[in-house]
Amino acid sequence: MLPLRAPQKPAQPPLPQAGSAAVRARWACAPALAWLALAAAVAGATGGCSSAEVELQKLTEKADFHYRLANGYFHSGSVDLAIRELIAALEVQPMHADSRYLYGFILFGRKRYEEASEHFRKALQAKPDFYAARNILGATYIEMERYFDAIAVLEVLTREPRYTTPYHAYNNLGLAYLRQGDLKQAEKNFRMAVFVNPKFCQGYRNLGTVSMAQRDYAGAVEHMTEAVSRCPRYAELHLQFGEALEADRRFDDADKAFQRCAELAGESPIGRRCKARLRNAAGGSGWNHAAVDP
Numbered sequence: 133m134l135p136l137r138a139p140q141k142p143a144q145p146p147l148p149q150a151g152s153a154a155v156r157a158r159w160a161c162a163p164a165l166a167w168l169a170l171a172a173a174v175a176g177a178t179g180g181c182s183s184a185e186v187e188l189q190k191l192t193e194k195a196d197f198h199y200r201l202a203n204g205y206f207h208s209g210s211v212d213l214a215i216r217e218l219i220a221a222l223e224v225q226p227m228h229a230d231s232r233y234l235y236g237f238i239l240f241g242r243k244r245y246e247e248a249s250e251h252f253r254k255a256l257q258a259k260p261d262f263y264a265a266r267n268i269l270g271a272t273y274i275e276m277e278r279y280f281d282a283i284a285v286l287e288v289l290t291r292e293p294r295y296t297t298p299y300h301a302y303n304n305l306g307l308a309y310l311r312q313g314d315l316k317q318a319e320k321n322f323r324m325a326v327f328v329n330p331k332f333c334q335g336y337r338n339l340g341t342v343s344m345a346q347r348d349y350a351g352a353v354e355h356m357t358e359a360v361s362r363c364p365r366y367a368e369l370h371l372q373f374g375e376a377l378e379a380d381r382r383f384d385d386a387d388k389a390f391q392r393c394a395e396l397a398g399e400s401p402i403g404r405r406c407k408a409r410l411r412n413a414a415g416g417s418g419w420n421h422a423a424v425d426p
Contacts, residue, residue, distance in 0.1 A: 198224065202217035202234060206238070218235045227257065228258070232251045233251070233255045233268075236250075236268070236272075249272045256269065273285060279309075289301035299326070300325075302321045302322070302335075303332070306320075310338070333363035336355045337372060353382070367400075368393070374390040378409075387410060390407075394407045
C-alpha cells in the first residue's frame, strides 16, 4: 500500500466465487420439486417453489453468467468488455454483490471514487459479510478524504474473527490516521498490521513513513530494511529506503538503494526519479542535502 497515495490494489481482486447464489437457490427448490413429482404421481397434489422463487433463480443464474464473463474479461485485460457484462448483470439483478464489487474495483482503479464507493456500499447491502468490499470501501473513503467514515468502516473488520486478512484493514486504518496527522494511531495500526502478518512489507514501509515524519531517521532505516528484505523486487521501496538512508546521513548506502531502484524500475517514472537521486548519475542533479536536517 502506497503511503499518502492510493491504497494498494491486488493485481487480481479477491472476488468471491460466481454462481454461489444460484446454487443455493437451485438446491432450495430441489426438495420441493422432488416432493411435487412424487405427490403428483401418487395423489395429483400441487406444490413446490413459487413462481417468484423460480423467477429469482433464473435472474440470479443470468446475472452470474454475465459476471463470470466480466471476471474473465477483467483478468485478461479487456476491461471495457468486462464493464459491458457487469452492466448487463446489474440490469438483470441490481443487487448482485459480486458484480457490484468488480465494477467498483474497476472504477477505483480509474480514480472515480464516488461511483466506486456507491458500488461497494450496494455490495455490502446485498452481502453484509463481504469483507473484501468493506475493506476497499474504507480505502475508497481515504481517497475521498472521508477519514472518519473510513475509520468507522474499517474498525469493524479488525473485530471480525472470520476476516482472514485483517492486516489489510489495520494498514488502511493506519493510512486514514496518517492522512489526519495522527501519527500515534497510525503507528499503532501499522504495527498491528505487521504483527498479524510479519511478511507484510507495506506495513514496514508505512512504519518507515511515520518514522520519517517523526524525524526518527534511524528508525525509518530499520523499518525500510525490513520492507526491502521482504519485497526485494519492489522498486519504490528501494527509493524510500534510499531517502531514509540519505536522511540518516548514510550517503553511500543510499546510493546503493537508489541504484537498485533504478535497475528494477528502468525508464519508468520511478526509475527516472531514482537515477536523478544518484550522486554520480550521468545528467542527474544529485541529492538536495539542504533538505536533510543536520
